Amino acid sequence: MGMMERIATDLAASARVNEFLTFRLAGEEYGIDILKVQEIRGYDAVTRIASAPAFLKGVMNLRGVIVPIVDLRLKFALGEARYDSFTVVIILNVAGRVVGAVVDSVSDVLELEEKQIKPAPEFNSLLDAGYITGLGTVQSGEGERLLILVDIERLMSSPDMGLLERAAA
Amino acid sequence: MGEISNQGLNQDGFDLTQFYGVFFEEARENLANMESMLLDIDVARPTDEELNAIFRVAHSIKGGAATFGFSDVAALTHELETLLDRLRRHELSLKRSMVDLLLEAGDVVKAQLARYQGRTEDSPPTDSLIERIRRLASGQDDVQNAPPGARCLDIRIGPLKEAAAADGLIELFRDIPSLGSIEALDAGQLSADAHRRFKVTTTSPDAELIELFSFHVAREQVRIADFDGAGEPSADGASRTAQAVAAKPPGAEGDGFGFFVDPKTLPQAAAGKEGPASADADAARRAEGRAKTDKSAAGGPESTTLRVAIEKVDQLINLVGELVITQAMLTQQAKDLDAVQFSSLLGGISDLERSSRHLQETVMSIRMIPMSFVFNRFPRMLRDLAARLGKEIDLKLVGEATELDKGLIEKIIDPLTHLVRNSADHGIETPARRLAAGKLPHGTITLSAAHQGGSILIEVRDDGQGLRRERILQKARERGLQVRDDMSDSEVWALIWEPGFSTADQISDVSGRGVGMDVVRKNITALNGTVELDSAEGYGTRVTIRLPLTLAIMDGMSIGVGGETYILPLASVVESFQVMPGMVQTVGATGRVVKVREEFMPVIALDDVFRVPRQDGERAPEIMMIVEAEGRRVAVLVDELLGQHQVVVKNLEANYRRVPDISGATILGDGRVALIVDTANLVKRARH
Numbered sequence: 001m002g003m004m005e006r007i008a009t010d011l012a013a014s015a016r017v018n019e020f021l022t023f024r025l026a027g028e029e030y031g032i033d034i035l036k037v038q039e040i041r042g043y044d045a046v047t048r049i050a051s052a053p054a055f056l057k058g059v060m061n062l063r064g065v066i067v068p069i070v071d072l073r074l075k076f077a078l079g080e081a082r083y084d085s086f087t088v089v090i091i092l093n094v095a096g097r098v099v100g101a102v103v104d105s106v107s108d109v110l111e112l113e114e115k116q117i118k119p120a121p122e123f124n125s126l127l128d129a130g131y132i133t134g135l136g137t138v139q140s141g142e143g144e145r146l147l148i149l150v151d152i153e154r155l156m157s158s159p160d161m162g163l164l165e166r167a168a169a
Numbered sequence: 170m171g172e173i174s175n176q177g178l179n180q181d182g183f184d185l186t187q188f189y190g191v192f193f194e195e196a197r198e199n200l201a202n203m204e205s206m207l208l209d210i211d212v213a214r215p216t217d218e219e220l221n222a223i224f225r226v227a228h229s230i231k232g233g234a235a236t237f238g239f240s241d242v243a244a245l246t247h248e249l250e251t252l253l254d255r256l257r258r259h260e261l262s263l264k265r266s267m268v269d270l271l272l273e274a275g276d277v278v279k280a281q282l283a284r285y286q287g288r289t290e291d292s293p294p295t296d297s298l299i300e301r302i303r304r305l306a307s308g309q310d311d312v313q314n315a316p317p318g319a320r321c322l323d324i325r326i327g328p329l330k331e332a333a334a335a336d337g338l339i340e341l342f343r344d345i346p347s348l349g350s351i352e353a354l355d356a357g358q359l360s361a362d363a364h365r366r367f368k369v370t371t372t373s374p375d376a377e378l379i380e381l382f383s384f385h386v387a388r389e390q391v392r393i394a395d396f397d398g399a400g401e402p403s404a405d406g407a408s409r410t411a412q413a414v415a416a417k418p419p420g421a422e423g424d425g426f427g428f429f430v431d432p433k434t435l436p437q438a439a440a441g442k443e444g445p446a447s448a449d450a451d452a453a454r455r456a457e458g459r460a461k462t463d464k465s466a467a468g469g470p471e472s473t474t475l476r477v478a479i480e481k482v483d484q485l486i487n488l489v490g491e492l493v494i495t496q497a498m499l500t501q502q503a504k505d506l507d508a509v510q511f512s513s514l515l516g517g518i519s520d521l522e523r524s525s526r527h528l529q530e531t532v533m534s535i536r537m538i539p540m541s542f543v544f545n546r547f548p549r550m551l552r553d554l555a556a557r558l559g560k561e562i563d564l565k566l567v568g569e570a571t572e573l574d575k576g577l578i579e580k581i582i583d584p585l586t587h588l589v590r591n592s593a594d595h596g597i598e599t600p601a602r603r604l605a606a607g608k609l610p611h612g613t614i615t616l617s618a619a620h621q622g623g624s625i626l627i628e629v630r631d632d633g634q635g636l637r638r639e640r641i642l643q644k645a646r647e648r649g650l651q652v653r654d655d656m657s658d659s660e661v662w663a664l665i666w667e668p669g670f671s672t673a674d675q676i677s678d679v680s681g682r683g684v685g686m687d688v689v690r691k692n693i694t695a696l697n698g699t700v701e702l703d704s705a706e707g708y709g710t711r712v713t714i715r716l717p718l719t720l721a722i723m724d725g726m727s728i729g730v731g732g733e734t735y736i737l738p739l740a741s742v743v744e745s746f747q748v749m750p751g752m753v754q755t756v757g758a759t760g761r762v763v764k765v766r767e768e769f770m771p772v773i774a775l776d777d778v779f780r781v782p783r784q785d786g787e788r789a790p791e792i793m794m795i796v797e798a799e800g801r802r803v804a805v806l807v808d809e810l811l812g813q814h815q816v817v818v819k820n821l822e823a824n825y826r827r828v829p830d831i832s833g834a835t836i837l838g839d840g841r842v843a844l845i846v847d848t849a850n851l852v853k854r855a856r857h
Contacts, residue, residue, distance in 0.1 A: 047842040048733065050779035051829050059825065061836045064487035068825040097824045163825060 018117075020110050020136070022147060023090065023103040026078035029145060030103075031110065031136060032152040036092050040106055043069075043087035053162060060100060062091065068163060070156070071102040094153040099163060101156075110147070112136050117149065131155040188546050189285075190474060191582075192233045196282055199226045200275050207272055212265050220257040221668070223271070225688060227253055230278065232586055236550040241295060242281050248299050249274055252306040267305055274298060320371060321396040322378075326386050327364030332357055335365040337385030348373060348381070368396055479576055482535050486817075489525070489532045496525045497839055533817065538578045540618040540627075541569035546582075547589055547616060554593045561600055561611035562593055568618040573625060577716055580696055581627065584689040588629040588712050589614060591686070596633030596710050606707065608632070620740050621798070621849055624698075627714040636662060636704040644670065662702045666690045725835070727811040727843065730790070731781040734843045735807075736816055736835055741848040743795040743802065745810060752793075763793060763804045770795065771855040774806040778830055778851070798849040805851065818845060830854070 020031035046058040046069050055074035059066050069089060073081045081102075089100040117134040131154055136147035156163060203226040210219055227249040234242035249271065255261045280293045326335045342351040349371030359365060371378065375393050382391050496518075503511070503518050544566045555562040573581070597603075597612030604610055615630040638661050645652045645664045652664065664670060668687040689712075693700045698716040724739035746765075753763050753772055761772040774790060776783065790806045816835035821828055832847035 045839075045841045047834075047844065049828055049831075049844070050781075059821065059834060059842045061840050061842050064819075064836065066819050066821060066824060066834050066836075066842055099824060 018112055018114075020112060020147070020149065021090070021106065022108045022110055023088075023106045025072060025076065025104055028078075029107065029147050031112075031147045031149045032090075032092075034109060036094055036152050038091040038093045038098065040088055040090055042085065043083055043089050043102060056162070057102065060089075062098065062100075065098055067091065067098045067100050069100040069102060070161065070163070073102065073104065075161075092152060092156065095157040097163070099156050101152075110136075110138060112138075112147075112149075120148075128158075131158070189237065192237060193282055193286055194474075194476075196230050196233060196278075199230055200279055202226060204272060204275055207268050207275075210263070210268065212263050212268060215256075215263045217257065220253065220263075224250065224253040224257050229583060232590065236546065236553070236586070238553065239281070239285055242278060242285075245274060245278060245281070245295050245299060248302040248306070252302055255306055261306070261308060264305075270298075270301060270305060274302065322369045322371065323394045323396040324367045324369050324378075325364050325392040325394075326367070326382075326390050327359070327362065329359060329363055329365060329386070329390070332359045332365060335367075335386060338367060338382060341381055341385065342369075345381075479536075482532075485532050486536070489529050493525050493529050493838070496521050536575045537572045538575050539569060540571045540573055540578075541566075542578055543582050543585055544569050544616055544618075546586070550586070551589065551593055551614065554590065558594060559599055560593070560597050562597055563611055563613045565613055565615040566617075567615065571618040571620060571625065573618075573716075577625075577696060580692055581714070581716070584692045584700075584714070585616070585627070585629065587686070587689050589616070592629060592631040592633065592710065596631035596635075598634050602634075606634075620738055621715075624715045627716070628711060629714075630709065630711040632709040635706040635708055635710050636665070636702075637706055641665065658704075662704060665702060666700075724813065725816040725845065726794075726813050727837070728775070728792075728794070728807040729809040729811050730775045730779065730807050731783050733779070733781055734811060734837065734841070735775065735779070736843050736845040737794065737796065737805070738832075738845065738848060739813060741796050741798050743797050745792055745794040748791050748793050748806070765795060765804065768802075770802050770804045772804045772806055773851055773855055775846075776806075776808075778854070796848050796851065798852040801852045801855075803852050803855045816843075816845070 019034040021034045021037050022029055022031045024030070041062075044060075046060050048058040049056065052058070055071050057069045057071050057074075060069050061067075071081055072078070086105070087102060088106050089102050090106065092099050092101060116138070117136050120129060120132045120135050122129060131151050132148060133151050134149045136149055138145045138147055155161065203223055206219055206223050206226075210223075227246045231243050231246035231250055234240075234246060252261075252267065252271075256263055256267070261267075277293050277295060277298060280289070281295075283289050324338075326338070329335060336357075339351055339353065342348050349369060351370075352368045354366040354368055369378070373381075378393065379388060379391050382388075499518055500522055503515055506515065508515060547566075548564055551562050551564050554560075592614050597614070598606065598608075600610035603612065613632050615628070617626075617628045617630075619626050638658065641661050641664055642652050642654065642656075645667075648667070648670065650664065650667060652661075665686050666689075670686065690700055693714055693716070696716055698714060700715075701713045702710065703713070704710040725736040726739050726742050727734055727736050748763075753761050755761050761774075762769045763772050764770075772793075775781070776790060790808045792807050792810055794805045794807060794810075796803055796805050818833045818835060820833050821831065828844070830847050830850045831844045832850075833845045834842050835845060837843050
C-alpha cells in the first residue's frame with residue numbers, strides 16, 4: 001500500500017514537470033513544449049514561394065510531406081539569417097499541421113518543475129507577450145540561465161504568421 | 170481521347186467481367202453494412218439516416234445488378250427498395266418482421282451473388298420471398314410472422330443402425346405436448362435405405378425441431394419436407410423443396426419454411442454426406458461457417474485481389490520516395506569514384522537505381538487508375554438502358570486516360586452511375602419526341618474527365634430535354650419545400666439535390682426514385698468536391714463534378730526560370746517555340762503580345778509572375794510556351810524546358826495555405842519541391 005501510494009505521488013509529481021526543447025535566437029534562449037516537436041533536421045532544399053512574406057522561406061519535402069519553413073530569426077528580426085550546414089530546422093506539430101521553424105541552434109532538452117517557471121512581466125519585446133507563457137530559470141554552473149517559454153502552437157497559428165488559411169477559417 | 174459509340178458496340182470488344190469483381194466486392198460490403206445496420210436498428214424509433222442508408226444499399230446493389238444483367242438480383246433488390254422507400258418516406262412503420270425479412274433477403278442476395286461468382290451451382294428461389302416483401306410493402310403482415318397454423322411435415326431420419334434409435338422422437342412429442350403430434354409412417358421398421366419416416370403436425374419452425382431432434386439423432390440425419398400425403402419423398406430433398414415452393418401459391422400453409430437453404434451448403438450435401446436437406450435460415454447460417462472452412466481448405470478462387478488500408482499504401486509511397494532520394498544521393502556521390510577500383514560498388518548502385526525506380530513505379534501504380542476504369546462500365550449499361558427505355562443513345566467518352574487516385578475513383582463510381590442513369594432515363598427523350606422537337610433521333614451522353622487548375626473536372630452532359638423549371642417548383646411545393654416563383658434558374662436547379670426529390674413521372678427500375686441526386690451530392694461533398702448542374706429546357710443538362718487533386722498523377726512539363734523549377738500541366742501546353750527577336754510586341758505601355766499563326770496572344774513572363782530573383786547578366790527568357798485553359802490561350806515566357814514527366818500532385822493546403830497562381834506541388838527526383846503552375850489562373854490573370 002505504502003509503496004503504491006508513493007508511486008502514485010511520484011507520478012502526479014512527474015506530471016507537473018514539463019519538458020522543453022530549448023533553442024537559441026540571437027543570444028536569447030527559448031523553450032517550447034517538447035510534445036510539439038516532431039524532429040530536428042538540417043536546412044536543405046527549400047523551395048521559395050513567390051507571394052509569401054520574407055520570413056517564410058518556402059516549402060520543403062519531408063518524406064513526401066510538403067512542409068512550410070518559417071525562419072524565426074527573420075520573423076523577429078533577430079540575429080543574422082545565415083544558411084549553412086549548421087542551420088537547423090525544428091519540425092513542429094502544431095494545430096494539426098507540420099511546420100518547420102529555423103533557429104540559430106538547438107541547445108537542450110530540459111525538465112522544468114512548476115516552481116521554476118515564473119510569469120512573464122509586461123514588457124516590450126519583439127515577441128508579443130501574449131505568446132510567452134512564462135520565464136524559466138535554469139541552474140547552469142555558477143549562475144542562472146533565463147529561459148523564455150513560448151506557446152509555439154499559438155505563435156505558429158497566429159494570423160500574422162499567415163501559415164493558416166485566413167487564420168480564423 | 171476516344172469515342173465509343175454505343176450503337177456500334179460489339180459484345181466481344183468489351184469485357185465486362187473485369188468489373189464483376191468490383192461489383193461483387195461492393196455488393197458484399199454493402200450487404201454486410203446493411204446487415205449490421207439492420208441488427209443495430211431500433212425498431213420502434215428508426216432514424217431517417219438509418220432508413221436512408223439501408224435504402225441506398227438496396228438501391229446501389231440494384232443499380233449494379235441491373236448494369237451487369239443479374240436480373241434476379243435486380244428483381245429482388247427492386248422489391249426491397251420499394252419496401253424501404255415506403256419506410257423512409259414514413260408511409261409504413263418499421264416492424265420486427267420487416268427487419269427479419271430484410272435480413273433473410275440479404276442472405277438470399279448473397280447466395281445469388283455467390284452463384285454468379287461461380288461458388289455455387291444453384292440459385293435460391295425468390296418467388297415466395299418477393300411475394301412476402303410485396304405483402305409487407307403493401308402494408309400487410311408477413312405470413313411467416315403471423316402465428317403460423319399447424320404444419321404437416323414429412324420427416325425422414327437416417328441412415329440409422331437400428332429402428333429404435335428414432336423412437337426418442339415419439340417420446341419427445343409425448344413429453345412436450347405443445348410441440349404437436351407425431352405419427353410413425355413405417356410401423357417402426359427401417360426402410361430399405363435404413364431410414365425412418367414420420368408424419369409430424371406442428372407449429373414449431375424447422376430449426377426448433379432440428380434442435381430438439383438432435384437430442385436423439387444426429388442433426389445431419391434429419392430431413393424435413395412438407396407432407397404431401399404421397400408416398401416416398403424424393404431423395405433429393407433440396408430440389409424437391411425448391412420445386413414445392415415454386416409451385417405453392419403464396420401465403421399457403423407452411424409457405425416460406427424450409428427452403429432458404431443457403432446454396433453454400435449445397436455442395437456439401439451433394440458431396441454425398443447426409444447434409445441437412447432442408448433447414449431454415451438459422452441452420453443454414455450455422456452450416457455456412459462449415460462450408461466456408463471447407464472452401465478455404467480447398468483453396469477456393471476467392472482472393473485474386475487484396476484489400477489493403479489506404480494508409481499503408483500511402484506510407485509505402487512515402488517510404489519509396491525516401492528510398493529513391495537516398496539512391497539518387499548515392500548515385501551522385503559515386504559518380505567520381507574510379508570505375509575499375511569500385512566496379513562492384515558501382516554495379517550495385519546501378520542495380521539499386523533500376524530496382525528502386527521499378528519499385529517506385531509499381532507502388533505508385535497501386536493508387537493510380539485511369540478514368541477508363543469508371544467510364545468503361547457505361548457503354549454496356551447505356552446499351553441495356555437504351556434498349557429497355559426504347560431510346561437511342563450514343564455515348565461519347567473524353568479523357569479516359571486521365572489518371573485518378575484509387576480512393577477517388579472508387580467513390581466517384583456511384584455518383585457517376587446515378588448521373589448517367591438519370592441522363593438516359595430522364596434526360597434523353599424517345600426518338601419520336603426528339604424528331605418532333607427537331608432533333609436527331611439518337612441522343613448523346615458525353616462523359617469527360619480532365620485536369621483543370623487544382624482540380625479534376627468530370628462532366629456528364631446530355632442533349633436531352635433538360636430540366637423543367639415549372640415541374641421542379643411544383644414538385645418542391647408538394648414536398649413542402651420553401652420555393653418562390655421568382656427564384657433564379659440556378660436556385661431552382663439546386664432543389665434537385667434535396668433528399669428524396671424526383672420529378673420522374675413514373676418509377677422505373679432504372680432510376681427515378683430521387684435517390685440519385687442527394688446521394689451524388691453527399692458523396693462528392695465527402696470528397697471535398699463540388700457539383701454543379703446546368704440545364705436548358707429542350708437542349709440538355711450538364712452536371713459538372715469538380716474534385717480536388719488530393720493525390721493525382723499528372724503529366725507535367727518541368728520548366729526552368731532563373732534557377733527555379735516549375736511544373737506546367739502538360740494537358741494545358743499546346744506548343745512551345747524559341748523566341749526570335751521582334752516576335753513580341755508591346756501594346757500600350759505594359760501589355761505584350763506575340764503573334765502565333767495569325768493569332769495574337771497575351772504574353773506572360775513567368776519570372777514576373779513569381780518574382781524570380783535574377784542575377785545581372787543572366788540570359789533572358791527565350792522559350793515561349795502556348796498554354797491553354799478554359800478555352801483561352803496565353804503565351805508563357807520561360808527560360809528553358811527541363812523535361813516532361815509524371816508528377817504526383819500534392820496539395821499545399823495540407824500544412825500551409827493556397828498560393829496564388831499555384832495549384833499544388835510535387836516532389837522532384839532530387840527530393841526538392843517544385844510548384845505546379847495553375848494555368849487556369851494564369852489565363853485569368855492575362856484577361857484582367
